[in-house]
Amino acid sequence: MILNNHTTSYRFCCGLDGNERWNSGQSTRQWIDDWVFMAKRYQGNKRVVGADLRNEVRRDTWNDANWGWGDEHDEYTAFEQAGNEILQADPDLLVIMEGINWQGIPAAPFPHQRPDLKPVRTLSHTLIDSNKLVYAVHFYGYTGPANTGAGSGPGATGDPRYEDFTPDQLAQVVNDEGLFVTEEGKHFTAPVWVSEFGAAGRGSTDAKEKSWFKNFTDILVKNDTDFAQWPLVGWSDEKGTPNDNWALLSYDASGKKLGVEDGGDWRATDWNKLVNAPAKTGRIAPANHWNIVDIDHGDWNLSRTMLAGADWSPGNSKGNCPDTERLIGLSRSHGRGLCTDVAEPPKAAGAWEAVDDERYVKQGDWANGYDKLQCPVNSFAVGYAMKGPAMASLLCAPSAAPLPTKGHSVWFDQGDNRPATGGAHGSDWAENDYKGQCADNEYVAGVAMTWKSLQLGRPDALLCRPLT
Template structure:
């Protein structure tokens, strides 16, 4: 869609005067298609959001918690969404509509969920309807008010203890001040509490995972500090409770000691290229990242203790900033048809507005906004709400009030960020119906069972007792396998979802009873029966134990070929990406399925997969690049 300059100017005028006072219509729940978030009608739903903090805590952790001076920027939220003490909630929501946003990232702490002490009357003086409620009950009512206005709400587990984030404060990891099981239990409590409100669209699992005093978080390193594993396991439980909800996983915010000469960095989403998430329900994963001018790729953001000579983001040239943002985060969304491809939500960014404008901060903010516009990125500003008295206070917020309820907002005349915000919020990017795209997902048995099929979990349970098992999500098939046996690649390429028959029948193959022609001479071959395709497998050590075969909803082809990968990589193409870095691997073409796996336990061989039988997906010969028959053109490669 094209707009004239006059039309854009009129639109911005309407926004800044508050005449546009409603969130555009959309249909929940939300899902993903490739790099885009879409609504239930398949239309793009760009996350244009902001953070409404407070319910995760504002106390700095020292001094009297009831003294406002001991809260960040002297803003005491009393473990509720900030602003309710001085401003009627409808006025706050009006200001959000005026900003033009459609999504609220809504923080909570685990401690708040269990706080049974009613809020004091003075804390909700501008909202007397909240008197006598607990902080959680206030949170409930605010969520309903937001969603009644049409906002999408993404609940964010920001902290465990009700403290201002983020430092060495007992909130560094999801299990820093509580057990992993408690973290998951609290998430299930939250998800079930809002399950019937379909405009509560997402679960943002944890905020800014970072090093504590002794331990760095890892991405796939195993053990208690493994954020990739913890978020995968937590997401699985949440998806079983509410398969409609988006799962938002933020990258690792910080590792190492911030001391010159010692290793330290901000990994963000860089490890996702080698190890991504595979959810039980496809089309529900969103990754997220945070960027501030005063932090950097190797700078903690500190001044004084913890400060190093590394560059901050505001020190980078425009070109270098764009390159770093691509490599740290945006590549996940911008690289198509990889196992890691997903929307990336820039769920925190911000800069001081009123009260100070550093030249480098202003340049960074302008460049950052330009980057968001150019890459059509989903975003959420931090923070939406703050307090200012005669221009003194938290100048970071887009909307500020004083103790009398007087507003000093972004559009009230003297905020230098207004032009950049209008550029950002007025940039629509891709709109309308988003086309279906192929799914590519990892199977990773690196740390144990990885059965990502809801049907197999429900109906078949432990299909190979004592073995380590992996199974593709219900709508995907196995298309690649590594020689080490711990990694596989799943897809719905060429056929799309629906290949598994409605009866959800499976057969666990553990011998050669279905083998006809000898397609791997001298090797043991586990082959699916006619009408079945491989959707998973099990191993004992590295030795193949069984192949999981699923009943197809259509007549499958029989034209086959053997793909060997015990001496080197033998992938059909680069679609799906390198699903097993530093390992030999093989994969079938996009119009094929795996019909069998061959291995050997002879001298000097350990039983790891050595070859796969790739079989044509459809019973007629496919013209792979130009076929026009409907079933084979669900996703056409060319």
């Protein structure tokens, strides 16, 4: 069982019906509080495995949902906040996030699109438990990358629909809008669930729809993608006559079940192909993570250790890594950081310390002429604080085991300086910004900047040291 916040009011989705966003008809705070209530309510029932935060976020041209702007329509920020509060209530739940299903109604003459999960490529989520994140996406043949599926009215467009694509074209667009997230070793890497797809099975003679269903289920089989068909059970009128030919299961007037296995449903061949295809099963091996910390619009605490703690850098924007991860990269201007748990990360033991001066710079001047923030010996950076664009503080965690003290400087004051190999090197975790990143087998021990005392100290270099 996966809980799904489908609508706020009683109305069914999916036009401009008052249910366009998570905070339509309610505040974001009310929406999160309701989710926390549900997480606590089912905490003891381990058959309830996930929380699908909101169905098909969409909006008109003047009130479009966005991804990372920090305002009241920012789905990225709202979903990350909700996910982390849900995990505090029930750490066993999967947190499932859909992208922006549609932007721009009326569609003409205004810009319109179906972003789906595309924004995740440059700005992905980080949860306090990194392995609990799942992204979700919906596909139907009658919609398209820039097509609402409406035949007429304010949502209608003349753009191609998914059912108009060749098999190769469809596979490419499905990857671009969703399945790319499953690529390994990126900051956005996570499972993707196709939480809705479907077609009208009984009575349909639409050749395009039939071709779409075959081609789309081929994609699911090839990628071993988990899925949910819309809907499972159909509805009947007061006489018992089935009225939903999209359902996998329905019932005639006598109460007899009608399903894809009963004949008369053209989807049967492709459905059986899908559910009987070989698939991975069993316990999944632990995976490495490279996760974004984004403090563009304020504090972003991703650590259970620090959630109940005091403000460790008052008056400054700050962020820190999940407890199982360490800081491995920083951008120069946008307040973006990168965390990882790769290469047997050091285990923290003891209280974390905020460092805002040079009192621990004792093993040599690794950035001559620059102001520096440096962690104590046998400590590693897990967070940072900024005042505007300037570095203000470095958050350090003491290691349970001794750490090497010799290292090297990674400069990024004039461009990108990321390792040529290793995790997240192929994905831009701070788009359009200079950035530096230590190697996968290193930790950040310090940050250098210019004129910290004048609050002009953008990060210019990292002190990277080996883990062993």
